[in-house]
Amino acid sequence: MSSTSTPDLARATLGVPRLLTGHGPGxxxxxxxxxxxxxxxxxxxxxxxxxxxxxxxxxxxxxxxxxxxxxxxxxxxxxxxxxxxxxxxxxxxxxxxxxxxxxxxxxxxxxxxxxxxxxxxxxxxxxxxxxxxxxxxxxxxxxxxxxxxxxxxxxxxxxxxxxxxxxxxxxxxxxxxxxxxxxxxxxxxxxxxxxxxxxxxxxxxxxxxxVGVPEDRGTRLFSISGDVAHPGVIEAPGGSSLRSLIAPSSPQPVSAVLVGGYHGAWVGRDALERTVGASSKHGAIPAGAGILVVLGDRSCGLRTAAEIAAYLAAESAGQCGPCVNGLPALADLVSRVADGDRDPRLPAQVERMAGLVEGRGACHHPDGTAKMVRSALVAFADDVAAHQHGFCRAAR
Ligand code: SF4
Missing domain, CATH: 3.40.50.11540 (NADH-ubiquinone oxidoreductase 51kDa subunit)
Incomplete structure (x- = not known):
């Protein structure tokens, strides 16, 4: 793990600082x-x-x-x-x-x-x-x-x-x-x-x-944010566990992590020992563009997922019908789950809408959005059930 600001040819590291503090060497x-x-x-x-x-x-x-x-x-x-x-x-x-x-x-x-x-x-x-x-x-x-x-x-x-x-x-x-x-x-x-x-x-x-491991060579930069004391960028070798990646940022007690950014996937705290790598081969969690968003146990994952889904719906480039119409509908359904709408059909409707937008755009924007939403339903399954009973863990 490195947050030094000196590149190192012997260790093949880029050597960037954790935070943007000015310009690098001329x-x-x-x-x-x-x-x-x-x-x-x-x-x-x-x-x-x-x-x-x-x-x-x-x-x-x-x-x-x-x-x-x-x-x-x-x-x-x-x-x-x-x-x-x-x-x-x-x-x-x-x-x-x-x-x-x-x-x-x-x-x-x-x-x-x-x-x-x-x-x-x-x-x-x-x-x-x-x-x-x-x-x-x-x-x-x-x-x-x-x-x-x-x-x-x-x-x-x-x-x-x-x-x-x-x-x-x-x-x-x-x-x-x-x-x-x-x-x-x-x-x-x-x-x-x-x-x-x-x-x-x-x-x-x-x-x-x-450097790294055979299935994921070299180092990779990770942008770490969310419920952490020290957000920023770290450089880590392939084969690093999710826990080791977020530890230097001093996370609050972890409830879940969004790995890969807004088009990534939520994983629960039971996944902290898994590696974050180039692909899901060998059991790794795909790193995507190296974004890790930590969710502390005082934050509502469903609320966070709903806000991201709403953002992604608004970011459609406005060219493909399933994306233009489907993503707002999907975001609205997730928002209802987060708001504590007790309609028991809601989780199935979210699944169905995610399936309807998937693979239907000129680019992967609908697919990435559906993936993030689906992973939220799995990672926050207990929260979905709690919201359906009028209770939110994060509101304690
Ligand atoms: S699928 Fe991609 S190209 Fe089509 S409207 Fe959505 S963002 Fe634009």
Whole structure:
């Protein structure tokens, strides 16, 4: 577990501070700490050897995405971070902008890409532009500010932002690596993933992948919030248990944790010894974009889930009927459960509505919302029963 602010090549860590306290090292200091970015031959093979998976949420093997790219394509670093509870990408862009830029340049070089973009949140624009001005090798990178919208961070929305200025998700019938920005083969890679590529370019895939566990290599950034004394970002090796991840934040007695953010899943305190990893293989809880929201035993999980569902319903991009009409209906049903509506049919109606919206959107927004709601019904099953009897545990 690390919240130091020094990158460490020997341990292959990004070394970001827990909180956003200013800017990280300038380019000169970055070079003194890590050395110049090598033009490593066979970087794609090194990334395959490392076992790196995407840190933006989908946990797709990075080397598989790279292998699908055609030459002379487009590489986009995605730091748009539409998820309100994620803090890691902004922290990285403020404190390790040169490592992200290294990763973008190394990836573009390995793919013989022609166009390079960095899409960032408004708060990260200034530090990123300053970092780019400090170096002489990054003139080709175009910076674009993403709208502050939940679905704006989705890969097809990022491509749409660059193509049209709107930033709306599109249907996934054709992969972006096949036909993306202006018809070109396009790679959209989360900025944390790029920062790890900046490390792999220096230390090689084997050494980078020696950190963590075989099923989840390297380190990962986690944004921790909720009922904790010390919210912030930590860096932890693959294979870490949920309990070890939240412990440094001094949580209140834990009732549940939302793992993966608003499109993630609620798990109860009985899951604290499980690992949080790239995927559910080997019993891990999927990390998603590395967001952990701790719920203390004095908070009502159903109320929290209802508020998140209402937020997600309002964040629909307004393009697909099941999403536009179904998510508000789903959020309304969850809200009735949280409010203590004693209609015994309500839990089944929530399930049914979740099933109706799932798989019916051009993007995964309805699926992610349904997943969060369903997991709440399971994690807070005792609370659902209590609310049906006119009682709320958190109101004691
Ligand atoms: S599913 Fe919802 S968020 Fe996704 S594209 Fe359709 S309307 Fe937009």
């Amino acid at each position: 380019y000169g200091e970055h070079l003194r700490a890590l050395g110049p970015l090598p033009q490593r031959a066979g970087l794609v093979d090194e990334i395959a050897r490392s076992g790196l998976t995407g840190r933006g949420g989908a946990a797709f093997p990075t080397s598989t995405k790279l292998a699908a790219m055609a030459p002379r394509g487009v590489v986009i670093g995605n730091g748009s971070e539409g998820e309100p509870l994620s803090a890691k990408d902004e922290l990285l862009l403020h404190n390790r902008p040169h490592l992200v830029i290294d990763g973008l340049l190394a990836t573009a070089h390995a793919l013989a890409a022609r166009r390079l973009h960095l899409v960032v949140g408004a708060a990260s624009e200034e530090p990123v532009r300053r970092a780019l001005r400090e170096r002489g090798d990054a003139d080709a990178i175009e910076v674009t500010v993403a709208p502050d919208r939940f679905v704006g961070g989705e890969a097809s929305a990022v491509v749409d932002l660059l193509a049209t200025g709107r930033g709306l998700p599109k249907d996934h019938a054709v992969r972006l690596t096949t036909r993306g920005l202006r018809g070109r083969s396009t790679l959209v890679q989360n900025v944390e993933t790029l920062a790890h590529i900046g490390l792999i370019a220096r230390v090689g895939g084997e050494r980078w992948g020696a």
